[in-house]
Amino acid sequence: MKVIDHKIERLLWQVQKPARYTGNEWNAWRKDHAGIKVKMVLAFPDLYEVGMSNQGLKILYESVNRRPEMLMERAFAPAADMEELMRAHNLPLFALESGKPLAEFDLVGFSLQYELSFTNVLNMLDLAGISLHASERGESEPLVVGGGPCAFNPEPLAPFFDFFLLGESEECLPELLADLDAFKQTAPDRKELLAKLSEKEGVYVPALYRPVYKEKKLKALERVDPGAPGVIKKRLVKDLDSAPYPAAPVIPYLQTIHDRAVVELFRGCGRGCRFCQAGYIFRPVRRRSREEIVKTAREQIALTGYEELSLASLSSTDYTRLDELIDELDRALAGEQVKCNLPSLRLDSYSIKLADRLHRGKRSNLTFAPEAATERLRRVIKKNISEEEIFTALGDAVDAGWQGFKLYFMIGLPTESDEDVAAIAELCHRLKQYFRRKAGRRISISVSVSTFVPKAHTPFQWEPQLPLPEVTRRQEILQQGFKKMPGVDLSWHDAETSFLEAVFARGDRRLAAVLEWAFKLGCRFDGWTEHFSMSRWRQAFREADIEPEDYAQRRFEYDDLLPWSHLDCGVDKEVFIKEHRKAFNLDADFEGEFR
Amino acid sequence: MTRIKFRFARHAPLKHISHLDMMRLFQRALRRSGLPLVYSEGYNPHLRFNLALPLPVNVTASEEFGEVYLSETVSPDQFVSTLRAQLPESLDLKSASSEDYKAPSLPSQVVAALYRATLGREENCRAGSSQFRAALDRLMAREEILVQKTKKKKKQAYVNVRPYIIEAYFKESGNESPLELYMLLQAGSSGGVSPFFVIEQLEKELNCDCNNKAFWELHRESLYTDKDQFLQPLSEGM
Numbered sequence: 001m002k003v004i005d006h007k008i009e010r011l012l013w014q015v016q017k018p019a020r021y022t023g024n025e026w027n028a029w030r031k032d033h034a035g036i037k038v039k040m041v042l043a044f045p046d047l048y049e050v051g052m053s054n055q056g057l058k059i060l061y062e063s064v065n066r067r068p069e070m071l072m073e074r075a076f077a078p079a080a081d082m083e084e085l086m087r088a089h090n091l092p093l094f095a096l097e098s099g100k101p102l103a104e105f106d107l108v109g110f111s112l113q114y115e116l117s118f119t120n121v122l123n124m125l126d127l128a129g130i131s132l133h134a135s136e137r138g139e140s141e142p143l144v145v146g147g148g149p150c151a152f153n154p155e156p157l158a159p160f161f162d163f164f165l166l167g168e169s170e171e172c173l174p175e176l177l178a179d180l181d182a183f184k185q186t187a188p189d190r191k192e193l194l195a196k197l198s199e200k201e202g203v204y205v206p207a208l209y210r211p212v213y214k215e216k217k218l219k220a221l222e223r224v225d226p227g228a229p230g231v232i233k234k235r236l237v238k239d240l241d242s243a244p245y246p247a248a249p250v251i252p253y254l255q256t257i258h259d260r261a262v263v264e265l266f267r268g269c270g271r272g273c274r275f276c277q278a279g280y281i282f283r284p285v286r287r288r289s290r291e292e293i294v295k296t297a298r299e300q301i302a303l304t305g306y307e308e309l310s311l312a313s314l315s316s317t318d319y320t321r322l323d324e325l326i327d328e329l330d331r332a333l334a335g336e337q338v339k340c341n342l343p344s345l346r347l348d349s350y351s352i353k354l355a356d357r358l359h360r361g362k363r364s365n366l367t368f369a370p371e372a373a374t375e376r377l378r379r380v381i382k383k384n385i386s387e388e389e390i391f392t393a394l395g396d397a398v399d400a401g402w403q404g405f406k407l408y409f410m411i412g413l414p415t416e417s418d419e420d421v422a423a424i425a426e427l428c429h430r431l432k433q434y435f436r437r438k439a440g441r442r443i444s445i446s447v448s449v450s451t452f453v454p455k456a457h458t459p460f461q462w463e464p465q466l467p468l469p470e471v472t473r474r475q476e477i478l479q480q481g482f483k484k485m486p487g488v489d490l491s492w493h494d495a496e497t498s499f500l501e502a503v504f505a506r507g508d509r510r511l512a513a514v515l516e517w518a519f520k521l522g523c524r525f526d527g528w529t530e531h532f533s534m535s536r537w538r539q540a541f542r543e544a545d546i547e548p549e550d551y552a553q554r555r556f557e558y559d560d561l562l563p564w565s566h567l568d569c570g571v572d573k574e575v576f577i578k579e580h581r582k583a584f585n586l587d588a589d590f591e592g593e594f595r
Numbered sequence: 596m597t598r599i600k601f602r603f604a605r606h607a608p609l610k611h612i613s614h615l616d617m618m619r620l621f622q623r624a625l626r627r628s629g630l631p632l633v634y635s636e637g638y639n640p641h642l643r644f645n646l647a648l649p650l651p652v653n654v655t656a657s658e659e660f661g662e663v664y665l666s667e668t669v670s671p672d673q674f675v676s677t678l679r680a681q682l683p684e685s686l687d688l689k690s691a692s693s694e695d696y697k698a699p700s701l702p703s704q705v706v707a708a709l710y711r712a713t714l715g716r717e718e719n720c721r722a723g724s725s726q727f728r729a730a731l732d733r734l735m736a737r738e739e740i741l742v743q744k745t746k747k748k749k750k751q752a753y754v755n756v757r758p759y760i761i762e763a764y765f766k767e768s769g770n771e772s773p774l775e776l777y778m779l780l781q782a783g784s785s786g787g788v789s790p791f792f793v794i795e796q797l798e799k800e801l802n803c804d805c806n807n808k809a810f811w812e813l814h815r816e817s818l819y820t821d822k823d824q825f826l827q828p829l830s831e832g833m
């Protein structure tokens with residue numbers, strides 16, 4: 001067992017939740033570095049509790065570590081108190097398993113889940129003592145690689161990364177690490193090595209391309225190296241059953257956000273909501289077989305002792321013959337006292353029935369995401385549920401004894417009018433009355449409203465985000481509506497963080513300078529309200545001489561060159577155009593797509 | 596149904612985890628072990644398992660106790676070997692015994708705990724051991740040591756915790772060895788005081804002018820129950 005480094009140990013008694021930094025959890029891999037050919041750290045640019053709730057991290061950890069010739073350790077962003085101590089004591093960012101500094105590894109891989117964790121990426125590189133700019137990294141420094149959803153438009157991060165891995169990495173990452181080891185023998189330097197790596201499918205080496213801008217617009221992306229691929233295709237797992245998946249995931253000592261066994265039902269989502277990036281970049285839908293799900297669930301419960309099992313996917317109830325699966329799981333886990341849960345429920349009666357079957361215990365809250373409150377707007381975004389379906393489904397849930405609902409909505413969606421915004425409160429009001437008649441008991445409703453962020457690789461990628469003052473005005477309409485509604489709990493996302501998210505989600509390489517400024521000005525954990533400071537960000541934009549509004553509120557034309565157009569998520573531009581057109585021309589073939 | 600009481604030590608690598616996290620750790624280890632566990636009835640069944648007294652974060656321990664109910668008879672030795680296989684090395688399961696299952700619960704038996712605080716010398720307070728001893732004498736001579744407790748309705752109440760410090764003394768030690776403070780503190784359902792609080796008060800009494808914050812390593816030596824008005828270690832009879 002690793003003995004916690006004395007230097008680290010001396011800091012831990014002074015920080016909150018020291019177990020974030022100690023590692024050594026049950027089921028964690030402990031590999032002797034001697035004799036291992038390729039060593040990688042998976043760096044998650046958020047707190048331990050957040051990172052350890054990410055299923056992707058657990059899958060990659062398994063996929064690399066099951067190979068004896070390589071290893072993967074973990075590192076997370078230290079909280080402010082720990083960062084301060086680390087800097088004061090000159091302690092570099094270390095990997096949890098061995099306590100070794102990140103700079104001693106061959107590869108540091110960042111999981112890029114969320115634009116607002118980008119400053120943490122820079123901070124972690126800095127804390128690790130790794131040169132921020134890929135171009136300045138010496139031969140002995142690790143290669144820095146990024147993957148995850150934000151790698152589908154990683155341009156704002158381009159100068160800081162040696163390469164990105166597009167798409168699903170659990171199969172290709174171990175392959176790539178093996179290649180890396182082989183290439184190292186022959187490639188004379190880093191540059192050659194990266195050139196060789198760029199020949200692999202899914203590998204994007206940003207230094208091989210040079211953007212050309214004209215009048216604030218991206219005009220061309222030139223290839224620095226004529227051998228670089230013109231388009232980088234994403235990697236994809238073909239068969240989930242044979243892809244690596246952890247049977248014995250690490251059990252954190254500290255309670256994390258999702259502290260439970262997780263078995264993935266299927267990857268991808270066939271619904272095609274037009275705002276949803278996950279719905280496009282994880283295509284096509286691939287399902288795990290029932291046998292494999294049951295087997296994995298059993299193993300995970302036996303090897304973790306978890307009391308809760310989550311059947312994860314983007315839209316659980318789309319799994320065919322889910323009821324049979326639940327029967328089988330019931331039998332397989334009989335007597336184990338395991339609670340199953342089914343996140344990402346669709347708002348229909350079938351989903352309610354399944355939720356009922358799963359929850360034998362106390363029925364507290366069910367969560368749904370209607371996203372928009374009028375049928376018209378739901379059609380625009382292709383979240384095709386009718387008002388009647390909503391009422392029937394929630395009514396069934398009330399009959400089944402559920403105590404309340406959490407509903408997610410968005411404002412600022414394309415074509416949204418003031419009426420659509422006001423409709424959120426009206427819908428809740430009607431639901432309240434309906435529940436009162438139906439149940440005769442108090443049914444709690446909590447409503448959470450976020451602001452629409454146009455994302456790359458979606459039919460809405462060309463759409464602007466609403467200007468900030470307009471978002472604020474619509475948030476006021478929203479609040480007004482709920483004023484007269486006691487007992488309904490309304491919360492909304494901060495408009496400024498959504499604004500920043502929009503800037504980076506469709507950003508280009510010019511934003512790298514902003515990120516660097518923001519990091520230097522002390523921006524960290526921007527997704528956490530208590531750390532976010534818009535004034536610091538404004539200053540960063542000023543220093544870099546960039547108008548953030550130009551990015552967030554930009555409307556792209558179909559023939560504009562998009563900063564991510566060389567990155568192929570597997571969906572043709574024509575499909576996005578078609579979907580985009582359909583969104584604004586509803587009556588044409590609406591009937592056809594309304595199932 | 597049987598009830599098993601077990602004894603364990605917590606070593607340094609695991610001292611950073613909270614009581615709730617310890618509970619979860621044990622529950623999951625028990626669930627992995629395949630032992631015939633017992634759950635409570637009702638909507639939200641929970642494992643019938645207890646730890647004798649919450650162990651604070653950053654404290655190691657040599658004699659901690661837990662108890663668990665089993666639906667079938669399992670010998671203490673078998674229990675120990677089965678559960679040991681599911682525990683991290685830094686949680687050292689030492690022994691177990693069968694208990695009368697109608698006896699009061701383990702947490703309700705605890706009345707006191709003995710702590711040892713070792714002063715880490717390197718970077719810390721320059722006060723000498725005689726100053727520490729004098730400060731402790733002053734502290735123990737006080738009749739009242741008040742702790743602010745915020746009650747519900749925002750009323751503030753003070754509790755005098757001085758009576759909860761049953762004993763506190765520095766171990767006689769040579770000049771070379773680190774200073775060791777032993778504290779026997781009341782604990783459990785009838786009220787108690789945190790060892791960290793006592794140290795804080797001691798440092799206040801010390802009133803040393805060097806601004807270094809002392810670093811104390813805390814260790815819990817043993818837990819006690821009440822036996823005819825005398826303290827008896829919980830390990831008695833194991």
Ligand code: SF4
Pocket residue numbers: 269270271272273276277278279314315
């Ligand atoms: S919002 Fe949900 S249902 Fe719609 S495409 Fe995305 S994952 Fe699928």
